[in-house]
Amino acid sequence: MTVFQALIGQDAAVAELSRAARAAADVVAQRPVQLGAMTHAWLFTGPAGSGRSVAARALAAAVQCDRAEALMAADPTAAPGCGECLSCRTVRAGSHPDVRSIVPEGLSISVNEMRAVVGMAGRRPSLGRWQVVVIEDADRLTEGAANALLKAIEEPPERTIFLLCAPSTHPDDVVVTIRSRCRVVGLRIPPPAAIAEVLIADGIDPGTASWAAQASQGHVGRARRLARDDQARERREAVLAIPARLTSLNACFEAADHLVKAAEAEAKALTDDLDVTESDELKVALGAGGTGKGATGAARGSAGVLKELEKRQRSRATRLQRDALDRALVDLASFYRDVLLVQAGSPVLAAHPDFARDTATVARSIDQAGALVRLDEVLACRTAIELNVKPKIAIEAMTAALRLP
Missing domain, CATH: 1.20.120 (Four Helix Bundle (Hemerythrin (Met), subunit A))
Incomplete structure (x- = not known):
């Protein structure tokens, strides 16, 4: 299973990202690169559940794939991203030393957080083939954070790739100056049949998989929760019962x-x-809880x-x-x-x-x-x-x- 198979119902995006992964391998091997296949900054857009962050991590794993040369030598049309080598597995697990992710837990991404990540991204790769920065929910960048990122994208370090995820290219989501320097990959809502196939492959019975795929409205993660989590189903039922009861x-x-x-x-x-x-x-x-010298002063500070x-x-x-x-x-x-x-x-x-x-x-x-x-x-x-x-x-x-x- 390649890393791109996690992108459900996104054939056009998979084809484009596969070309980019091959071009990235050519850059590392110092071979001629297909014109326009690769760039240093990407913006993945699409509705919730379409797989924006999944696409970004798939490309990050593909450009780091340890088996890139072997795969391309065996089949010139094959794309790196085997999903089995150490680099692919560590990228997908979030533990690769040369792939840094910003996943905001709060309402925004601060300028200090962005400066720290951009500074580290300017270094040469330590173990991998590229330095990769994945920014989920790039629409939460503060003005200062956006400016810090813009400077890095305008003058990109060698062998560094920025992967941004946002709902759309609207200026309220991603400022125009950043958007204009990124290649935009639009993702669509996957069809219910494709989501149901994934749920069935996860061991969920076909009836529940079909219902969850339809009820999730194209959101793969929510389909999994609805199929497995009783509380998620109860919350949904409580919400959908509201409209018919609003009589006073x-x-x-x-x-x-x-x-x-x-x-x-x-x-x-x-x-x-x-x-x-x-x-x-x-x-x-x-x-x-310390009792040694300086413990009291440390507590005050x-x-x-x-x-x-x-x-x-x-x-x-x-x-x-x-x-x-x-x-x-x-x-x-x-x-x-x-x-x-x-x-x-x-x-x-x-x-x-x-x-x-x-x-x-x-x-x-x-x-x-x-x-x-x-x-x-x-x-x-x-x-x-x-x-x-x-x-x-x-x-x-x-x-x-x-x-x-």
């Missing part, structure tokens, strides 16, 4: 309260233990460091809460899409066939214009939360607008 203003406020509290609880469950572990480890590193850690932890919790709310809003948006399909008598397969009764109920209660207005309200709520409107205010405004007549 009180029901709207109750639904909003449920959505926000569920997102807070999900974020808290994911962060509580991690926060305690991080705080304890940092305190020990700063000399907590640790307050600022602990405060910075708490700030990062709050940012991470906020990010996780927003992500949980966003998943719920995507489900609601697809519910109203299903309503429109019912109203139009379309043969297109519904995203949530297990909620056909609720979909039919709402479809009878409102007309097509009403369904479109409600779909717009859900999407507007997503935008408001991205713009830092307090989640409870944004969700309450949305549920009030979704109320059935």
